[in-house]
Amino acid sequence: MEKTLKAIGQKNQMLPEQVAEQIKELIIGNNWEAGHKLPNEFEMADQLQVGRGTIREAIKILVAQNIVEIKRGRGTFVCEKPGMVDDPLGLSFMNDKHKLAIDMCETRLMIEPQIAEMAAQRATIEDIEKLETLCDAVEAKIRQNVEHGQEDISFHEAIAACTGNQVVQQIVPIIQSSIMLFIDITKSGLKHHTIEEHRQLVEAIKDHDGKRASEVMTAHILQNQRNIEAITKATQKGDRYVKESGAQKSSTGA
Amino acid sequence: MEKTLKAIGQKNQMLPEQVAEQIKELIIGNNWEAGHKLPNEFEMADQLQVGRGTIREAIKILVAQNIVEIKRGRGTFVCEKPGMVDDPLGLSFMNDKHKLAIDMCETRLMIEPQIAEMAAQRATIEDIEKLETLCDAVEAKIRQNVEHGQEDISFHEAIAACTGNQVVQQIVPIIQSSIMLFIDITKSGLKHHTIEEHRQLVEAIKDHDGKRASEVMTAHILQNQRNIEAITKATQKGDRYVKESGAQKSSTGA
Numbered sequence: 001m002e003k004t005l006k007a008i009g010q011k012n013q014m015l016p017e018q019v020a021e022q023i024k025e026l027i028i029g030n031n032w033e034a035g036h037k038l039p040n041e042f043e044m045a046d047q048l049q050v051g052r053g054t055i056r057e058a059i060k061i062l063v064a065q066n067i068v069e070i071k072r073g074r075g076t077f078v079c080e081k082p083g084m085v086d087d088p089l090g091l092s093f094m095n096d097k098h099k100l101a102i103d104m105c106e107t108r109l110m111i112e113p114q115i116a117e118m119a120a121q122r123a124t125i126e127d128i129e130k131l132e133t134l135c136d137a138v139e140a141k142i143r144q145n146v147e148h149g150q151e152d153i154s155f156h157e158a159i160a161a162c163t164g165n166q167v168v169q170q171i172v173p174i175i176q177s178s179i180m181l182f183i184d185i186t187k188s189g190l191k192h193h194t195i196e197e198h199r200q201l202v203e204a205i206k207d208h209d210g211k212r213a214s215e216v217m218t219a220h221i222l223q224n225q226r227n228i229e230a231i232t233k234a235t236q237k238g239d240r241y242v243k244e245s246g247a248q249k250s251s252t253g254a
Numbered sequence: 255m256e257k258t259l260k261a262i263g264q265k266n267q268m269l270p271e272q273v274a275e276q277i278k279e280l281i282i283g284n285n286w287e288a289g290h291k292l293p294n295e296f297e298m299a300d301q302l303q304v305g306r307g308t309i310r311e312a313i314k315i316l317v318a319q320n321i322v323e324i325k326r327g328r329g330t331f332v333c334e335k336p337g338m339v340d341d342p343l344g345l346s347f348m349n350d351k352h353k354l355a356i357d358m359c360e361t362r363l364m365i366e367p368q369i370a371e372m373a374a375q376r377a378t379i380e381d382i383e384k385l386e387t388l389c390d391a392v393e394a395k396i397r398q399n400v401e402h403g404q405e406d407i408s409f410h411e412a413i414a415a416c417t418g419n420q421v422v423q424q425i426v427p428i429i430q431s432s433i434m435l436f437i438d439i440t441k442s443g444l445k446h447h448t449i450e451e452h453r454q455l456v457e458a459i460k461d462h463d464g465k466r467a468s469e470v471m472t473a474h475i476l477q478n479q480r481n482i483e484a485i486t487k488a489t490q491k492g493d494r495y496v497k498e499s500g501a502q503k504s505s506t507g508a
Contacts, residue, residue, distance in 0.1 A: 020318075027347070028346055028347060031349050057314075060311075060314060060315070060318070061314070061318040062318075064274075064314070064315040064316075064318035064319050065318050065319065065339065067347075081344055082344055082347040083339075083341055083342075083343075083344030083345075083346065083347055084342070084343070084344045085319065085337075085339060085342065087337055088337075088338070088339065088342030088343070088428075089337075089338070089342070089421065089424040089425070089428075090335055090336055090337030090338040090424070091337075091420075091421070091424070092282055092337065093281070093282060093321075093336040093337055094420060095285050099420065100420060100421070103419040103420045103421045103422070104421050106419055106421075106422075107419060107421040107422055107425070110364075110365055110368045110369070110422075111364055111365060114364045115364070165357045165360055165361065166348060166353065166354060166357045167343065167345070167354070167357045167358050167360075167361040167429075168357070168360075168361055168364075170343040170344070170345070171343070171361065171425070174342075174343075175421075
């Protein structure tokens, strides 16, 4: 049975935040997926017994939280990855970017080799085909000498997807795109390494060789770590390679 | 030199979203920490050459994103953990809660034993004192037979803090509190296990015995995993123990 909004007793006390919470529960309770259209303003105002202004304020809150999006003239829809924000760890608010980059590498070293191992054990034929396509896409961008950050994130996200673990699939792009908040990896001298190591990763996963996949991933991250250390040291306070509008940039991220 | 807001040329095109982005960059650029008071509405409207209504809309966006908070009659302040939201992985929007709980345990098994090991290697005397206090707090709540979820999260967060790694410290409470979105751990039969295993963890970290800390953490998570599997199997679709208003509940989480 489809869940609907319930009117709340004390009309005067109904805040936009509460209405936003109700709408969010409606989306979750009905399992509305990305792209599902929400009831219109009039219907929601009627069901909740609040003014249309309150509904509009609530929708604004949900837009800011990346839960719904407004398509002008068409209505309000559930977002692609509802609830996922650009910088969910709030890392852009941390002051010491050099330490942050090092900590990020340490965290990747904890998680990603194990993910690569699991990916090798579980990858389906379709998973491997997708990985190969994405590997080619990164390589093509690098050879064209254009920004390949987004493709790089997609590649590592696809490795995580091979595990079939939903949580891991959410965490990997966060870590990946967070790195890009601070470090412009395309400015690095790692391009040849990246091409070679990505290929080795795909081969190991294709061979279902978990141990090798884990080792290659470790080497890949260590390579990145050395590079980040070199960049941040060279720039002392790490200001030069830190993107001015990091948070804004990340909206093109995973 | 303190950064200020810059007026943007085309006044008419200045949307609340853009103003919100500007204010966010102001906070980051000036390294304003939690509790810092923002310039008032008039000043910001003047600097950006936009109307006060636009500023007010922008502030609402930043409130929804947990970046600033309004204290009535006092002003607008930077939040405690700016940018961190209740459910940053958007897990409450995922449909198969049983699979999600299992995936969550698998992810914890990847990360937390390594964190425990690193904690044992790096913990200072102060870290260990804090751990002992939090361990006692969980135990006290369990013995009083009251909800101990928040204390449990704080305990695991404190272990992560021993590593000195900022990223790990952000990820652990997310994973911990996400579990509580779906599973009411206080309904479990794990209370005695929890007390015993937490104590063993503190002892291993106190002895700076990384290997033992890692093993105890693995055993602790496996115990939780078996429990979650039992609960979710018993309730078939996992509806009974899934909290109706999970997302709202989590606001008390880490």
